[in-house]
Amino acid sequence: MKRAWWQRLLLSAWMRPILLIVILLVLWDLAIRLFRIPPYLIPAPEAVVKQLYLEWPKLWRESLITTYATLGGFALSIAFGIPMALMIAYSRTVESFVYPLLVFSQSVPKIAIAPLFVVWFGFGIIPKVICAFMLGFFPIVVSTVMGFKSVEPDMIDLARSMKASRLATFLRISLPQALPSIFAGLKVSVTLAVVGAVVGEFVGSNSGIGYLLQIANGNFDLPLMFAALTVLSGIGVLLFVAVDVVERLMIPWHASQRNDFTATA
């Protein structure tokens, strides 16, 4: 049976989240009208959309700055996280020394020590990048370690029996098998890095979405605050999608990528 064009449009993969957003917006608006929630507690969606439109140049400018800090932190997370995970995965000694400490460090609330980053690294982009890094690198380490540890030993034995060098075994067998887990970690990491960058901006910065949030808060400008939060979530989604695209390109053979398009048909 062939569906009408609008049915296909409504059910297409990229329409579904948009549809859900629209439904949520309507519910939000209804809740405000039904329960008479005053605007100083929760703003109406139309007020947020209006601010989003009016303040767009400013929001755009500040969101670029937050994005730079996020990407900086994410890059650092990869640069530190993956080598560290490799060492942990391949050496029991390193694992026993480092892993517990890593978990310990992750339980420290970043917001509590973030003010110190400003003291140590000054004002500017560095404390933000470090905040993003602190939040972003742990999921990368955990999932990369898991990825390399769950490589099938039989495959490695097979490669060895065929006299493959260690490097070749790593590049041909271990790395490809670990990549899906690594990407799972990267996706979590990039969204957390956005949060980290904003925490950094909250604590000490002259610019960025976090700075804008502080000003909006000070003026009881809740619509602007929600608009800034919307933009922030947008950054998170875009970066997530970007990692997803890279994943598709790098591991098109993986089960998680294979059925993506047919599943929604």
Place this chain on the structure above:
Amino acid sequence: MTMKRFTLSAAAIAFALASGAALAQAKDKVVLLLNWYTYSEHAPFYLGKERGYFDQEGIDLDIQEGRGSGVTVQAVAAGTATFGYADVPTMIKAASKGAPVTAVGVALQTSPMSVMGFADKNIRKPEDIKGKTVAVTPGDSMSQIWPLFLKKTNLKDTDFKTVAGDAQTKLNAVTNNQADLLLGYVMDQAIKLQDATQKQVYPIRFADYGVNMVSSGIIAQKDFLKQKPDVAKRFMRAATRSLEEAAKNPEAAVDAMLKAQPKSGVKDTALVGMKQTAALYKGPDNPNDRPFRVGAKNMDETMTLLVDYGGLDKATAGKASDYYTNDYLP
């Protein structure tokens, strides 16, 4: 009415002698939500509670620490707290956006806002700020009035460097020499800096350069005031007594505060802070009034400043009298 109240409470006391629990039953439970974690400015309320001023008015007072004036205003507007101790200009901004709150008494009628640094840096006049670095918190009340101070003192914002951060970052920046000055309250940040470093702090007060604006006060929900005017009056009577007594006897106030909240400060500097707080209880236009009673001119000036500099929308601002009342004061 007072006669009736007297006979009522006399009856209550007689009854209480027979059963102790009854007295607690008869009292009105009141939550006072502060603007911030406890520091010297709040000592009078702890004194009043310890001395039983609130008890005597039939009020069972519970003092809770806050996380910023904005949150306190929202909590009072939503009915989560009975009264709030908050920055009145912040409340005015929230009220102009529809929050049903009003100020029933203004405690600090001369502005405690100042720009301060360590005394050994010798920054004592506005001209000395040139070439220095100033730490501010974006969006807070001080950062909004700061441009007016600059205008009144013929400074430009290019004369110095600005760094921005939250409340703690400001203190850290000055403590660690990343900034020479910060925008803060004379009895709050100045004391915290002294406690942390044992160094003298010199504040340049905005009020000394013609920038005056009311500051902290007691706020309440409008509906609550309509429904229970009598609780509000009794509360404000006890609060007024507390401020008067704390001004006369700052040491007792600080002791009461440190007894209730041992982590809220160090006695010597908290005492300095309490004395500085008491010095702000009177406004420029009403030197003989009792605490909390604010002058109309003072409030009008505050409104003008808020509209011109403080981000208050002129179209929805209204008049000063929409935002405060002296009706519940003794």
